[in-house]
Amino acid sequence: MAAAAQRQTGWWLLILPAFLLMTAFYVAPILQVLTISFTEPQPGLQNYERLFTSESVQRVIWTTLRICTITTALALLLGYALAYRIALAEDRVRRWWILAVLVPLWISVLVRAFAWVTLLRRQGLVNQTLMETGIIAEPLQLVWNEFGIVVGMVHYMVPYAVLPMLASMREIDPRLLAAARGLGASRFTVFSRIFLPLSAPGLIAAGVLVFIFSLGFYITPAILGGGKTLMVAEWISLQILDLIRWGLGTMMATVLVVAILTTLAIFSRVVDLRRVFGSGA
Amino acid sequence: MSAAGHALALQGLSKRYGSFTAVDDVSLRIERGQFLTLLGPSGSGKTTILMCIAGFVAPTAGAVLLDNRDITALPPEKRDFGMVFQGYALFPHMSVAENVAFPLRVRRMGAAEREAKVRAALDLVQLERFADRRPSQLSGGQQQRVALARALVFDPALLLLDEPLSALDKKLRAELQDELKALHRRVGRTFVNVTHDQEEALSLSDRVAILNHGKLVQEGAPAALYEAPRTRFVADFLGKSNFLHGTVREAHPGAFAIAAGGTRLVQAVDRDAPRPALSMPVLLSLRPEKIALLAEEDTADNTVEGRIVTWSYLGAGFAISVATEDLGLLRVTLPSWGAPIAPAEGMPVRLGWSAAASVPVAEDAD
Numbered sequence: 028m029a030a031a032a033q034r035q036t037g038w039w040l041l042i043l044p045a046f047l048l049m050t051a052f053y054v055a056p057i058l059q060v061l062t063i064s065f066t067e068p069q070p071g072l073q074n075y076e077r078l079f080t081s082e083s084v085q086r087v088i089w090t091t092l093r094i095c096t097i098t099t100a101l102a103l104l105l106g107y108a109l110a111y112r113i114a115l116a117e118d119r120v121r122r123w124w125i126l127a128v129l130v131p132l133w134i135s136v137l138v139r140a141f142a143w144v145t146l147l148r149r150q151g152l153v154n155q156t157l158m159e160t161g162i163i164a165e166p167l168q169l170v171w172n173e174f175g176i177v178v179g180m181v182h183y184m185v186p187y188a189v190l191p192m193l194a195s196m197r198e199i200d201p202r203l204l205a206a207a208r209g210l211g212a213s214r215f216t217v218f219s220r221i222f223l224p225l226s227a228p229g230l231i232a233a234g235v236l237v238f239i240f241s242l243g244f245y246i247t248p249a250i251l252g253g254g255k256t257l258m259v260a261e262w263i264s265l266q267i268l269d270l271i272r273w274g275l276g277t278m279m280a281t282v283l284v285v286a287i288l289t290t291l292a293i294f295s296r297v298v299d300l301r302r303v304f305g306s307g308a
Numbered sequence: 309m310s311a312a313g314h315a316l317a318l319q320g321l322s323k324r325y326g327s328f329t330a331v332d333d334v335s336l337r338i339e340r341g342q343f344l345t346l347l348g349p350s351g352s353g354k355t356t357i358l359m360c361i362a363g364f365v366a367p368t369a370g371a372v373l374l375d376n377r378d379i380t381a382l383p384p385e386k387r388d389f390g391m392v393f394q395g396y397a398l399f400p401h402m403s404v405a406e407n408v409a410f411p412l413r414v415r416r417m418g419a420a421e422r423e424a425k426v427r428a429a430l431d432l433v434q435l436e437r438f439a440d441r442r443p444s445q446l447s448g449g450q451q452q453r454v455a456l457a458r459a460l461v462f463d464p465a466l467l468l469l470d471e472p473l474s475a476l477d478k479k480l481r482a483e484l485q486d487e488l489k490a491l492h493r494r495v496g497r498t499f500v501n502v503t504h505d506q507e508e509a510l511s512l513s514d515r516v517a518i519l520n521h522g523k524l525v526q527e528g529a530p531a532a533l534y535e536a537p538r539t540r541f542v543a544d545f546l547g548k549s550n551f552l553h554g555t556v557r558e559a560h561p562g563a564f565a566i567a568a569g570g571t572r573l574v575q576a577v578d579r580d581a582p583r584p585a586l587s588m589p590v591l592l593s594l595r596p597e598k599i600a601l602l603a604e605e606d607t608a609d610n611t612v613e614g615r616i617v618t619w620s621y622l623g624a625g626f627a628i629s630v631a632t633e634d635l636g637l638l639r640v641t642l643p644s645w646g647a648p649i650a651p652a653e654g655m656p657v658r659l660g661w662s663a664a665a666s667v668p669v670a671e672d673a674d
């Protein structure tokens with residue numbers, strides 16, 4: 028017993044330097060942010076009061092939740108279709124598919140956001156094509172609004188949705204699908220009663236990952252929203268950098284951190300979180 | 309579960325993958341209610357044939373007939389065959405009862421009838437108590453029985469089994485072999501079983517079809533295959549065998565004699581069998597258990613002398629290797645109870661067997 032405990036301590040000592048580094052450069056600043064939200068401009072809970080009284084604060088939160096929910100839903104839908112295609116492909120084809128999914132991850136988020144701007148603006152390729160073919164007379168407002176933000180964010184998020192779902196689809200024994208057909212199930216029934224339930228852990232994991240990731244999005248909404256549609260991260264930077272309202276900004280940052288931790292806490296009861304962050308796959 | 313099984317026929321079935329022929333012109337008839345086993349070494353095309361029957365693999369040539377109806381093009385879910393996959397393929401997210409109910413659910417059977425059938429099927433394989441467990445909470449043997457119940461619950465026309473017992477340890481395998489045989493008798497269905505375990509094939513089946521390199525080598529009742537193998541491959545694959553090479557010296561009605569080195573061996577054949585040509589080379593297969601150890605005064609149709617090289621004690625018997633001058637190494641098995649000798653290495657022995665004990669077999673083409 029004592030010997031085992033001693034060995035345990037030995038292992039913990041090994042990660043002590045990393046632990047100290049994390050505390051100094053990561054946990055400490057976060058705690059400081061937390062403190063500021065209670066002390067600026069004067070000590071008290073007045074910053075948090077704004078959550079219930081200020082319409083603009085509430086609007087930012089609702090906008091963020093709405094955009095993140097829509098983004099998550101669309102990214103899951105597209106990602107699921109892609110992952111399904113990849114999971115059932117032959118080995119050689121599968122490698123190319125995976126590469127195609129991963130390549131966007133290596134392109135700067137800034138480049139991708141501006142690429143969408145050029146495509147979606149009034150004189151952009153999309154509007155031009157639609158007008159030339161006579162489908163629309165006036166250019167559509169495709170960017171500098173929520174639509175533009177959702178397009179950019181979904182594009183960014185699809186690979187993050189594909190990877191956990193693909194991992195859980197690859198774990199499904201293909202013989203189960205053949206067995207189900209042999210027992211009389213149509214292709215659709217095989218999908219809905221066998222494949223979908225068995226890939227559900229990956230679906231939930233991908234949903235949690237994409238949603239949490241979306242909550243803190245900054246660059247994509249800032250560029251594609253054109254400053255008109257504000258999400259939480261951009262709003263925080265506005266409060267702190269432009270309006271120098273540290274108390275309000277840090278309050279929202281704290282709310283964001285708490286929201287993410289709460290989501291994780293809830294879903295850790297449903298799915299294996301290691302799967303969400305990749306080590307389980 | 310009293311409906312009779314169906315008859316199945318394969319006609320000139322072939323399956324090629326590119327230039328590789330996995331199944332080569334196999335024709336086979338399985339009568340209703342029969343238990344047929346496809347037996348062959350790994351890669352001989354057993355699973356491919358079963359998958360053609362089930363409809364998962366489209367044959368390159370040939371046809372699959374069910375009661376004389378061509379079903380070659382029918383998709384698997386329309387065939388109504390029960391199937392037990394290698395590794396069982398139980399649905400891990402469903403309980404035992406839900407697994408068994410699955411084929412009934414996809415056939416949109418009413419809840420009351422479905423429950424009754426599920427209960428009856430679980431009764432059949434003695435798993436009533438486990439209805440609410442997940443497959444992962446069952447032992448290998450129990451999982452295998454769930455797979456059987458699931459394959460039988462919808463009264464399939466045919467039951468296909470792909471190495472149903474291969475994942476089990478030896479003792480459990482023997483137990484489930486008996487159960488499977490009893491089950492076959494109870495439900496009266498046509499069973500097609502795949503295995504590479506020759507003991508399983510012999511003990512379970514009404515008929516055995518032996519495959520090699522995608523070809524059907526020989527087919528028949530287990531005893532007929534064991535006692536009268538037509539080729540060296542069959543004699544060697546089904547049980548153990550000694551092979552004796554020689555050339556024909558005398559031919560009479562009902563027997564011929566060969567010279568194997570300096571030893572004369574007599575071989576009994578059917579009276580009306582064609583007589584072999586003199587000095588033709590022949591190959592005889594001789595089962596180890598048909599060789600006796602002879603005492604000084606004993607006589608036999610064929611006798612040979614040698615020395616024990618190795619021996620092992622197997623509980624029920626001894627397995628002995630005897631080196632002879634003309635016939636090479638001969639494998640002999642003796643029942644240990646009442647064995648005439650206590651074997652020892654280097655011990656000189658005299659072996660004997662009757663003219664009917666061995667059978668002439670053909671060398672394999674490849």
Ligand SMILES: Nc1ncnc2c1ncn2[C@@H]1O[C@H](COP(=O)(O)OP(=O)(O)OP(=O)(O)O)[C@@H](O)[C@H]1O
Nearest residue numbers: 325328330348349350351352353354355356357504
């Ligand atoms: N999809 C495929 N593509 C190419 N070759 C295949 C394919 N499926 C099977 N084969 C080949 O066909 C041959 C027969 O395979 P099959 O699975 O029928 O063998 P088997 O007798 O069931 O063997 P085992 O006892 O190992 O299960 C093998 O050599 C295999 O490599």
Ligand SMILES: [Mg+2]
Nearest residue numbers: 354355356470
């Ligand atoms: Mg096989």
